[in-house]
Amino acid sequence: MEVLSIAGFTAAFARSPLPVGQDWLTFAILGAGATAHIQFTHRQEERRRNRTQTVLIDLTAVWVFPATLVLPATLAVLLVVVIRVQRWFTARRPAHNFVYSSISHGLAAALANLAYNSMGPQDWQTLTVPGSLREFGLILVTALVYEVVQVCYVGGILVLGSHAPTLRTVLGGKADNLLEAVTIGLGAVTAVLVVVLPPSVAIMAVVTVVFNRLAELDQLQDAVVTDPKTGLLNMRGWTESADRALNRVRRAGSTLAVLMVDLDHFKWINDTYGHPAGDDVLAAIASTLSGVTRPADVVGRFGGEEFLLLLPDADTAAAELAAERVRTTVAALRIPTTDKRGAQATISGRTASIGVAVFPRHADDLDGLLQAADTAVYEAKEAGRNRVRFAPVPR
Numbered sequence: 001m002e003v004l005s006i007a008g009f010t011a012a013f014a015r016s017p018l019p020v021g022q023d024w025l026t027f028a029i030l031g032a033g034a035t036a037h038i039q040f041t042h043r044q045e046e047r048r049r050n051r052t053q054t055v056l057i058d059l060t061a062v063w064v065f066p067a068t069l070v071l072p073a074t075l076a077v078l079l080v081v082v083i084r085v086q087r088w089f090t091a092r093r094p095a096h097n098f099v100y101s102s103i104s105h106g107l108a109a110a111l112a113n114l115a116y117n118s119m120g121p122q123d124w125q126t127l128t129v130p131g132s133l134r135e136f137g138l139i140l141v142t143a144l145v146y147e148v149v150q151v152c153y154v155g156g157i158l159v160l161g162s163h164a165p166t167l168r169t170v171l172g173g174k175a176d177n178l179l180e181a182v183t184i185g186l187g188a189v190t191a192v193l194v195v196v197l198p199p200s201v202a203i204m205a206v207v208t209v210v211f212n213r214l215a216e217l218d219q220l221q222d223a224v225v226t227d228p229k230t231g232l233l234n235m236r237g238w239t240e241s242a243d244r245a246l247n248r249v250r251r252a253g254s255t256l257a258v259l260m261v262d263l264d265h266f267k268w269i270n271d272t273y274g275h276p277a278g279d280d281v282l283a284a285i286a287s288t289l290s291g292v293t294r295p296a297d298v299v300g301r302f303g304g305e306e307f308l309l310l311l312p313d314a315d316t317a318a319a320e321l322a323a324e325r326v327r328t329t330v331a332a333l334r335i336p337t338t339d340k341r342g343a344q345a346t347i348s349g350r351t352a353s354i355g356v357a358v359f360p361r362h363a364d365d366l367d368g369l370l371q372a373a374d375t376a377v378y379e380a381k382e383a384g385r386n387r388v389r390f391a392p393v394p395r
Contacts, residue, residue: 001157002100005107008149009077012110015117016073026194027067027075029201031082033190034063036205038086041212060087061180062208064109065146065187069121069139070195073113080106104153112146124195139191143184186211227301229279230286238300242310242366245298249312249359257319258366259309260355260373261289261326264385266305269347273339280337281347285330292329293322306377308370316358316390323354323388331386351386353377362391 019027037060060083067076084102093101119138122131186207193200225237233241242258249256263285270278282305289299289307298310311322334348355376357363362372372391380389 001153002103005103005153008107008111012073012077012114015114019072019075023071023075026070026198027079029194029198030063030067030071030079030190033201033205033208034060034079034083035086037063037208037212038083038090040209042090058087058105059179059183059208059212060105061146061183062186062190062204062211064105065112065143065184066191066194068109068112068142068146069116069188069191071113073110076109076113077106080109100157101154104150107153108146108149111149112142115145116142124192139188143188146184147180183211230282230301232286232290232307233298233300235300235302238298238302238308238310239366241298241300242308245296245310245312246359246366254313255315255359255361257311257314257316257322257356257358258369258373259311259319259323259326260302260370260377261285261307261309261330262353262355262377262381263305263330264351264353264381269350273337273345273347277337277339277345277347281335281350284333284335285352288329288333289326292325308373314358316361319356319358320388320390323356327352327354327386327388353380353385354388355380355391356388357391361393363394 041059063083064076064080067079071079080102084098084105088098116138119141121138122135124135127135186204190201190204193204225233225240227234232238246256263281266278266281269281282301285307286299286301289309293299293309293311296312298308298312300308302308309322309326311319314322330350330352333350334346335350337345337347339345355373355378357369357372357376359369363369376389376391380387383389
């Protein structure tokens with residue numbers, strides 16, 4: 001991948017004009033802002049990196065993205081180098097990982113700059129209203145190129161190097177991607193400021209320091225409700241989301257279903273292959289459950305080898321179809337992992353017992369639905385496992 005990046009850098013640099021005095025001044029302003037941002041937030045960044053289990057969104061796009069818009073490609077990449085050299089002291093990662101990540105940032109800046117200049121941007125100082133609309137569209141396209149390059153370059157390697165890749169571990173969660181979008185948006189604002197009113201870039205330095213702190217707080221809040229092994233909601237997070245969904249369904253006079261998914265003979269996996277293999281299985285099941293459910297469904301880890309699904313607006317028939325889909329998909333999984341000696345192994349033929357409870361048929365509150373689904377799971381296991389059972393209807 002690093003060798004392939006040479007072609008991208010070559011294409012961008014070949015089309016890049018030689019820097020002039022104004023370019024170097026703009027480079028110095030953006031570099032000073034980035035340095036202030038990094039130095040005043042390095043403690044926060046260390047804590048963020050230590051906590052994250054997925055892709056880490058680097059907030060320095062606030063400085064790199066404007067460079068792709070207002071500087072030659074050579075200076076945009078040089079700014080990445082200046083930033084990454086300072087980041088080395090907080091990255092705490094193996095050197096080859098850090099270099100690869102740095103190249104991804106530089107390549108994204110170079111190709112975004114190439115794309116932007118290929119579209120024929122205008123001088124921002126002389127823009128009319130119609131011209132500003134066109135320029136805004138070009139910035140959006142450039143932002144898309146900037147993001148797609150990083151996703152493909154980094155995400156592709158994460159997929160190839162993981163035993164059980166998930167969308168969350170490869171692309172980050174919704175909050176991560178929203179953070180990236182906001183960061184790039186702030187970068188576009190920084191670009192306008194550095195062209196129209198350069199001293200005001202100092203304001204963006206203050207804004208980025210505050211923004212970094214808010215990102216850390218958001219990460220802490222997310223950690224409270226997220227299961228670290230699977231990336232799903234933990235019991236606290238699932239219960240909060242499920243309560244809100246139940247209240248909406250109750251007001252609308254609709255139905256919902258709770259599915260409790262219990263992996264059969266999970267202890268055998270840990271005993272046979274080791275606990276890391278068990279973690280791989282849990283991650284694969286979590287990814288599977290997220291893939292076979294709707295966006296509105298609430299998926300979480302109940303604990304151990306048990307998972308919970310809440311399906312809003314699902315009646316008995318819809319719940320049965322969903323449960324059978326989960327059961328057959330789990331049974332068909334082939335999960336790459338390692339055994340106790342570190343050798344490559346594949347776990348297959350694993351099954352799950354699923355208990356189903358439907359609101360308001362089986363219970364009228366969340367605790368009651370959980371109890372009913374749990375009872376149904378035990379019935380499924382006693383009946384031979386690898387099957388779906390509905391909770392008994394209370395009299």
